[in-house]
Amino acid sequence: MTAAVKISNRNFSVFYGATRALRGITLDVPAHQILGIIGPAGSGKTALLRAMNRLNDLDLNCRVEGQILLDGEDIYQPDFDVVRLRKRVGMVFALPVPLPMSLFDNIVFGPRLSGIRARPCLNELVERSLQAAFLWDEVKDRLHTSALRLSGGQQQRLCLARVLAMEPEVILLDEPCSGLDPISTARIEEALITLKNEYTIVLVTNNTKQASRVADTTAFLLQGELIEVGPTPQLFMAPKDQRTNDYISGRFG
Amino acid sequence: MRISPRYTQAAAVAILGGATFVTLAVLVFIVVFVLVKGLPVVNLDFLLKNPEEMGRAGGIFPCIVGTIVLTLVAIAIALPLGVGTAIYLSEYSVETRFTRIIRFGTDCLAGIPSIIFGLFGFIFFVTTLKMGWGILPGALSLAIMVLPTIIRTSEEAMKAVPWSYREVSCSLGATRWATVLKVVLPNALPGIMTGVMLSVGRSIEETAVVIFTAGQVLQLPTSLFDSVRTMAVHFYILVREGISTENAYGTAAVLIISVLLVNTLSYWMMNRFIARRTK
Numbered sequence: 288m289t290a291a292v293k294i295s296n297r298n299f300s301v302f303y304g305a306t307r308a309l310r311g312i313t314l315d316v317p318a319h320q321i322l323g324i325i326g327p328a329g330s331g332k333t334a335l336l337r338a339m340n341r342l343n344d345l346d347l348n349c350r351v352e353g354q355i356l357l358d359g360e361d362i363y364q365p366d367f368d369v370v371r372l373r374k375r376v377g378m379v380f381a382l383p384v385p386l387p388m389s390l391f392d393n394i395v396f397g398p399r400l401s402g403i404r405a406r407p408c409l410n411e412l413v414e415r416s417l418q419a420a421f422l423w424d425e426v427k428d429r430l431h432t433s434a435l436r437l438s439g440g441q442q443q444r445l446c447l448a449r450v451l452a453m454e455p456e457v458i459l460l461d462e463p464c465s466g467l468d469p470i471s472t473a474r475i476e477e478a479l480i481t482l483k484n485e486y487t488i489v490l491v492t493n494n495t496k497q498a499s500r501v502a503d504t505t506a507f508l509l510q511g512e513l514i515e516v517g518p519t520p521q522l523f524m525a526p527k528d529q530r531t532n533d534y535i536s537g538r539f540g
Numbered sequence: 541m542r543i544s545p546r547y548t549q550a551a552a553v554a555i556l557g558g559a560t561f562v563t564l565a566v567l568v569f570i571v572v573f574v575l576v577k578g579l580p581v582v583n584l585d586f587l588l589k590n591p592e593e594m595g596r597a598g599g600i601f602p603c604i605v606g607t608i609v610l611t612l613v614a615i616a617i618a619l620p621l622g623v624g625t626a627i628y629l630s631e632y633s634v635e636t637r638f639t640r641i642i643r644f645g646t647d648c649l650a651g652i653p654s655i656i657f658g659l660f661g662f663i664f665f666v667t668t669l670k671m672g673w674g675i676l677p678g679a680l681s682l683a684i685m686v687l688p689t690i691i692r693t694s695e696e697a698m699k700a701v702p703w704s705y706r707e708v709s710c711s712l713g714a715t716r717w718a719t720v721l722k723v724v725l726p727n728a729l730p731g732i733m734t735g736v737m738l739s740v741g742r743s744i745e746e747t748a749v750v751i752f753t754a755g756q757v758l759q760l761p762t763s764l765f766d767s768v769r770t771m772a773v774h775f776y777i778l779v780r781e782g783i784s785t786e787n788a789y790g791t792a793a794v795l796i797i798s799v800l801l802v803n804t805l806s807y808w809m810m811n812r813f814i815a816r817r818t819k
Contacts, residue, residue: 342710342711345706345707345710347634370713370715371713373710373711373713374713377712378711380704380707384702384704384705384708386705386708386709387705396709396714396722397712400712400714400718400722401713450711453712453713
């Protein structure tokens, strides 16, 4: 593996109050690939993901140790611009959360904050993002109705489109398909595989099958520790660690 | 002996229904009583003419203007302060002993009888700051009186906005302040409006604070330091001094109708706002 490294976690730990959610994770995220992170509930997958765009900052109980480098720059150094970071590293949450406004306004929320106001520009951005999230054909006639009226699967693709509209470099997905039916899931997976040409993707999933379908590299977390990381086929066919083997063969978790 | 659930159920319905009926009946009775006694004297002249002979004859135009101006200035002072405090408490501070003290303080403030605010306003604004009786000291005192209501309703409204909205907004590159402006405030607006409407109502109907701080001069104000007489104060003086019971009821009728109007209008505006956002 000689792929360039986009994000590099160096001996990184996360604490919520006195509980340690992550123990010294060292993990590289290769550029223009999909990194799958699997592990049972409570293994620290989400904590790791939220650390990579510093969304943990919103939780005032949360404390971190170690470094996360984005293109070689430590995102936790004191004068690092968090707002800029979050524009470069977008996030799709487990539950689709459309803001209570129209589809159009949802998608241009980020771009408008960065100062893009021209209508033609925004129109084009909306179409491009919705196309990329495989949602355009279903909603092109009702861009100005409330986003709350979409189905769950459509809402989640809207959230993906909303992140794409910010033109980030990295997309973090936190179990994006946990509430979706198989067809919607397939649509999202399809979108992700196309998107990795342009973006670096980190996909946290509860569904090991999903990781084996779309991830190039897969990491296995257990109780806040990184147990094993490797190319997806190798991790699933010939895991080095007994615990990985137990997890992917469904013995626990 | 055990009573059959059928009877307890029927009794509950009867008692709760009765309570509702009594409450509504009292309310309707008061409104109808005042309107029946007051509406006969209300006509265009009553609304638009100056009072004569201390209010025994003529209209109540200066009182209507006084009420509107005083209330508007009071809300204009209280709204930014109150919503600002609520934003700080809900969005910018961690729950600590300090914020609990602020919250406890505002709750205590809300329970203080209005005459105390009147006395404070009189001593502080009217006497110490030498403002004299006028709209500004009156509005400042009213603003202090309604601040706790605005703070608490706004804070509750903001806390009711789902946390996930804030996360999404931040993850899309919004600063804390942009999140407050674009996500928290618009979604909390109906709740904030409720607090404002309650405050408008309390300011319109307040007498004790107003007599002490805005005075009771029966003239059209020309500046913020002019004394005014609000409708509620006018009503009180007409009855207490035995000037004119008919005109007192007329004033009360106008007062009740204007409060109803303000409430209906604001609910209509709020519903339109909500409908537009969830279309």
